[in-house]
Amino acid sequence: MKHGDFTLLAKQYIHRPGYSERVLRVLMSHTGADKSPFTVADVGAGTGKLTEILGELGMKGMAVEPNDAMREEGMRLQAGGQLFEWRKGFAEETGLADACADWVFMASSFHWTDKPRALAEFHRILREGGHFTALWNPRNIEGHALHEEIEALIRHYVPDLKRVSSGSHSHMNGLEEALQSTGHFGDLLFVEAPHHVDMTKERYLNAWRSVNDIQVQAGPELFERIVGEIDRVLGDAETIRVPYKTRAWTVQAR
Numbered sequence: 001m002k003h004g005d006f007t008l009l010a011k012q013y014i015h016r017p018g019y020s021e022r023v024l025r026v027l028m029s030h031t032g033a034d035k036s037p038f039t040v041a042d043v044g045a046g047t048g049k050l051t052e053i054l055g056e057l058g059m060k061g062m063a064v065e066p067n068d069a070m071r072e073e074g075m076r077l078q079a080g081g082q083l084f085e086w087r088k089g090f091a092e093e094t095g096l097a098d099a100c101a102d103w104v105f106m107a108s109s110f111h112w113t114d115k116p117r118a119l120a121e122f123h124r125i126l127r128e129g130g131h132f133t134a135l136w137n138p139r140n141i142e143g144h145a146l147h148e149e150i151e152a153l154i155r156h157y158v159p160d161l162k163r164v165s166s167g168s169h170s171h172m173n174g175l176e177e178a179l180q181s182t183g184h185f186g187d188l189l190f191v192e193a194p195h196h197v198d199m200t201k202e203r204y205l206n207a208w209r210s211v212n213d214i215q216v217q218a219g220p221e222l223f224e225r226i227v228g229e230i231d232r233v234l235g236d237a238e239t240i241r242v243p244y245k246t247r248a249w250t251v252q253a254r
Contacts, residue, residue: 046109
């Protein structure tokens with residue numbers, strides 16, 4: 001397994017949490033999507049965790065995903081229903097037509113891109129005055145003893161762990177500058193809100209199995225040992241309340 005290659009993880013993605021609907025509704029008000037139908041492009045859509053919510057909120061458009069296994073899983077799950085057309089494409093080369101979207105999203109995936117090329121591509125496919133939102137959904141574990149214990153456990157086994165896909169504060173340094181660095185976008189708005197997801201023990205463990213960067217750095221044998229240790233820490237718990245914080249950065253096309 002390599003960094004950013006989710007081919008072997010596609011089937012586990014169903015166990016991941018969705019994004020905060022509260023954050024998305026705030027952004028709909030900001031962009032005007034709450035007043036008129038918006039066509040959106042969910043780029044790096046994965047298996048459609050965000051696509052599904054966008055469809056439920058009344059938006060339609062295109063779900064663009066480069067990884068065949070992830071895209072096929074999203075199509076199998078019918079993420080976005082009949083409101084979204086699934087396509088193969090990349091952030092830097094979506095394959096979409098000029099000025100075809102009012103809003104472009106990248107959910108937990110913008111960090112994998114060549115940012116200047118991706119921003120130029122998003123500007124191309126956006127209509128005049130359209131918006132781009134990069135958002136993440138990191139665990140919000142501070143002050144939650146169980147989740148802090150699990151985090152410490154992972155660090156014990158992989159002491160030099162370097163997280164890649166987290167949307168936490170420590171990983172977002174320079175993001176605002178990067179979003180406005182090419183001159184294609186301005187008028188930045190940042191929104192965040194906590195939420196939680198109640199998971200069965202099985203789902204919680206499988207959500208960990210969908211994580212790419214830890215598996216790459218730990219290796220398969222050590223990673224399964226880590227999952228076994230998490231299982232041990234959870235004990236007989238039937239339900240785990242997992243705290244998250246959706247964090248979203250939105251810029252408007254110039």
